[in-house]
Amino acid sequence: MLLSLIKILAFVAAVAGLTWGAARLTDVTGGAEIAMAGYEVTLGPLQLVLAIALLALLGWLLFKALGLLLALLHFINGDDTAVSRWFSRSRERKGYKALGDGLVALAAGEGEAAMAKGRKAERYLRRPEITSILVAQGAELVGDRKTAEGAYRDLVKIDRTRFVGVRGLMRQRLAEGDTDTAMKLAQKAFELKPRHVETQDTLLRLQAEAHDWSGARATLEAKRRSGALPRNVVRRRDAVLALSEARDVIDETASIEMREKAIEANRLSPDLIPAAVMAARSYLAVGNTRYATRVIRKAWEAEPHPDLAQVFAEIAPEEDAQARLKRFSVLLKARPDHPETRMLEAELMIAAEQFNEARRALGDLVETDPTARVLTLMAAIERGRGADDAVVRGWLTRALTAPRGPQWVCENCHNVHPHWEPVCSNCHAFDTLGWTRPAESGTTLPRGTEMLPLIVGGGVGRAEAPVPAVAEVREAGATASPLPARDAAASMPRTNGDKEMDEAEIVVPQGDKTAARSEAEVVTEGRK
Numbered sequence: 326m327l328l329s330l331i332k333i334l335a336f337v338a339a340v341a342g343l344t345w346g347a348a349r350l351t352d353v354t355g356g357a358e359i360a361m362a363g364y365e366v367t368l369g370p371l372q373l374v375l376a377i378a379l380l381a382l383l384g385w386l387l388f389k390a391l392g393l394l395l396a397l398l399h400f401i402n403g404d405d406t407a408v409s410r411w412f413s414r415s416r417e418r419k420g421y422k423a424l425g426d427g428l429v430a431l432a433a434g435e436g437e438a439a440m441a442k443g444r445k446a447e448r449y450l451r452r453p454e455i456t457s458i459l460v461a462q463g464a465e466l467v468g469d470r471k472t473a474e475g476a477y478r479d480l481v482k483i484d485r486t487r488f489v490g491v492r493g494l495m496r497q498r499l500a501e502g503d504t505d506t507a508m509k510l511a512q513k514a515f516e517l518k519p520r521h522v523e524t525q526d527t528l529l530r531l532q533a534e535a536h537d538w539s540g541a542r543a544t545l546e547a548k549r550r551s552g553a554l555p556r557n558v559v560r561r562r563d564a565v566l567a568l569s570e571a572r573d574v575i576d577e578t579a580s581i582e583m584r585e586k587a588i589e590a591n592r593l594s595p596d597l598i599p600a601a602v603m604a605a606r607s608y609l610a611v612g613n614t615r616y617a618t619r620v621i622r623k624a625w626e627a628e629p630h631p632d633l634a635q636v637f638a639e640i641a642p643e644e645d646a647q648a649r650l651k652r653f654s655v656l657l658k659a660r661p662d663h664p665e666t667r668m669l670e671a672e673l674m675i676a677a678e679q680f681n682e683a684r685r686a687l688g689d690l691v692e693t694d695p696t697a698r699v700l701t702l703m704a705a706i707e708r709g710r711g712a713d714d715a716v717v718r719g720w721l722t723r724a725l726t727a728p729r730g731p732q733w734v735c736e737n738c739h740n741v742h743p744h745w746e747p748v749c750s751n752c753h754a755f756d757t758l759g760w761t762r763p764a765e766s767g768t769t770l771p772r773g774t775e776m777l778p779l780i781v782g783g784g785v786g787r788a789e790a791p792v793p794a795v796a797e798v799r800e801a802g803a804t805a806s807p808l809p810a811r812d813a814a815a816s817m818p819r820t821n822g823d824k825e826m827d828e829a830e831i832v833v834p835q836g837d838k839t840a841a842r843s844e845a846e847v848v849t850e851g852r853k
């Protein structure tokens with residue numbers, strides 16, 4: 326407000342000053358007489374001032390024209406940008422304005438506007454390495470695949486932006502599910518920028534999915550060199566890859582190579598359970614029971630796991646239950662308080678028909694951690710101790726709805742896997758499976774819990790199934806069983822349950838409408 330007032334006042338003052346000056350000039354007598362080449366001009370004072378102003382303007386114009394002339398001379402000399410430079414100042418200004426507007430549009434999520442501004446900027450600037458990025462990003466924002474691909478292809482042609490183009494095309498192929506082409510592009514991108522973390526991860530994931538384990542190990546090595554991963558993670562991932570390599574080799578029955586790879590994987594990461602299992606089996610294949618025992622014991626010390634116990638049983642498949650109990654004491658002493666150790670001890674005791682000792686081995690697990698397996702073992706113990714059928718069924722009924730305990734769960738998507746895999750089958754992430762407890766929400770059978778005692782109590786329940794299994798165990802325990810003890814003792818009722826529950830677990834978290842139906846199926850299957 327004040328500023329505009331001052332402006333108005335200054336304008337009035339200037340006009341007044343000029344008028345006054347002009348009036349004074351007309352009052353002044355005399356002037357300038359210019360005589361040149363026979364002509365004589367007489368200028369009044371006002372005319373003189375105007376003439377000087379006109380001269381200044383002419384001088385300026387001449388100066389500009391000289392610049393243009395100079396540019397023209399350069400142009401004639403061969404410098405073809407000189408003229409365009411002369412003319413392109415305003416184009417450049419417009420171009421950069423369009424570019425700026427495009428970036429703002431991109432940030433605002435207006436893809437169409439970003440594309441339009443990008444094209445406009447390209448018309449003025451002729452700099453595809455910048456404008457194509459804008460067009461590509463805008464096109465991706467609105468899902469215009471074709472335009473985006475065209476822009477990325479333009480970027481591939483320019484040295485500076487080749488990586489950007491390849492990465493863009495790779496992401497498009499990934500989104501389309503064309504993993505073969507995506508892998509080729511990822512390899513190209515990796516060549517261009519070996520230290521780019523996202524490219525490393527994508528390539529590693531694609532290679533793992535394609536079972537290109539040696540390629541994946543090379544990528545992992547590059548990742549280690551660039552320092553993007555902690556040392557222990559690299560070792561574990563390398564172990565996972567070595568193990569996967571070994572697993573694939575098994576299919577081709579090249580046993581020596583498999584042994585070496587499995588043993589290498591176990592050496593790289595002794596706590597990787599599947600590696601320990603495979604290494605122990607490869608030692609067993611050459612009759613080296615001492616090394617097999619050592620591998621299993623080491624892994625058990627790190628993380629007790631039923632698969633380890635199973636392989637440990639395979640070391641001496643012909644032994645009787647007492648001998649087995651004695652041999653297993655190596656494992657039982659390693660982690661005595663771990664639930665897995667206690668369950669293993671109870672299973673061995675059941676096989677040896679020492680039911681009271683089995684109950685003692687379980688200890689307070691029934692109260693503190695009543696998983697389906699613990700409760701099934703309780704049923705077997707009660708059965709062995711000669712308890713009433715109703716008591717046995719009671720335990721089995723509880724087992725049906727109890728939490729499943731630890732399983733192979735993907736850390737990334739929480740999908741439950743029946744076996745360990747290097748790549749999650751659900752989200753395709755690499756090395757995300759851990760032996761943990763899955764989230765139990767929605768896995769129990771809400772209506773089934775109330776109904777099952779009625780069903781099972783009626784004498785036609787699924788409790789019928791495990792009873793002969795337990796009887797078999799007692800027979801098997803007396804004679805030498807070719808099967809590992811835990812398989813016979815507990816896994817018959819358990820694996821049945823696992824299968825049914827796994828289905829429910831996979832279906833329920835997806836919010837699928839079939840969830841209710843699958844629950845019903847579990848119940849009816851149980852009733853059969």
Ligand SMILES: [Zn+2]
Pocket residue numbers: 735736737738739740749750751752753754757
């Ligand atoms: Zn997953």
